[in-house]
Amino acid sequence: MQKRFAHENFPPEIQAKADRMNLEESQVPAYTLPAILPAGVQNGIDFQTRARPFLLGLLEKYLYGVVPPHCQEFRCELTAEQRDAFAGLATRREFTLHCRQNGLHRALNLLVYLPNQVSRPAAVFLGLNFAGNAACSTDPDVIYQKPDFYPSLGTIRYADSRATEAQRGTQASRWEFEQVLKRGYAAATMCYYDVYPDRPDGFENSIMRLFYQPQEWSSPERNSGAISAWAWGISRAIDCLQTQPEIDSRRIIVHGHSRLGKTALWAGANDQRIALTVSNCSGTCGAKLAKRIYGENYEWILAWNPHWLRGDFSRWSGRENEIPVDQHQLLALVAPRLLYIASASEDVYADPKGEFLAAQAASEAYALFGSAGLEAAEQPAPGQLSCGDIGYYLRRGEHAVTPENWQALLEYCDRKLG
């Protein structure tokens, strides 16, 4: 049967773009990836001193633009603490991260759970969320942050701009906080809308307002985008987590799903405090190779989300084979730290095979550090965890994060970070 990516809400011009996506493996044209490393890079020291800046520069120049520097003033304010959350399993702390630059202020709201029954500082899972901290947890006491700019995603609707009780925990199965805490890990999350509202007009209420003038941001030459803003937010959350004695700063895990999987990878590439970077169904401009023409293409990303990438990224629409960079180079930037790529078998749009092949290609960077990188020689069958320094897991099913994803990821973390 011919596969088709279609939705009843797509206007005809959007459906026409969707119909231009290739979803047939037999139709993937031959392609050549750019060399992953600059010439002459032979060992880990060369990688850190020459390949890292080179690769970061390429990805900044062609895709994501730059992640802003730290802000002039930064303060973590503890706004709430409860020592017996989840019936005593965890301590919950909520922080407001005050970011000030050029006389402007933005506040980010970070929710943190620390496991109570542990004998040493805990590794922490940090991820941005789609619908506000309260939606991630069944815990009745999580604070609703000012939700004015929060998204109305599917069932998560904010009546009169206020979250209601009915929305609490609606995304909890994506976070599995109690499982994570029972296994001895800490967990932290912050809504990506706090950092940059995910809309083409999100700039005014974003942290980018601290660093750019409106005319710079609306210019076609804009040298950054929302994915870089979100990556910046992850680094500020890490700044706060590092102040918590119950957290082991050497075992910070950053994870994300879909557009936030793309973000987790860009954060992992930039911030070397991250010990393990996890992307789930990150697809195009995430783990998937762009030059392998299968699934979502640049044209489609740009149709919906021109604000995600730098202003002049649009010139590469339909030109995946000409852009002088590909996503194996993004994954390589995580080396020699741990990387874990999760895909879903029915998520054809994100191209699971293209994600696996990028991870395979990125192993060349791990080899400079004496690591095999990805251990699986072939894409593993659904349900088979591959546990190299680049981990890989294919879940049977659709574009989602499920309890099965957590089981596999926790097993990987126990083995590699335990």
Ligand code: GCU
């Ligand atoms: C859109 C986008 C994808 C993205 C996905 C998501 O469909 O085109 O690239 O991964 O949203 O974030 O759910």
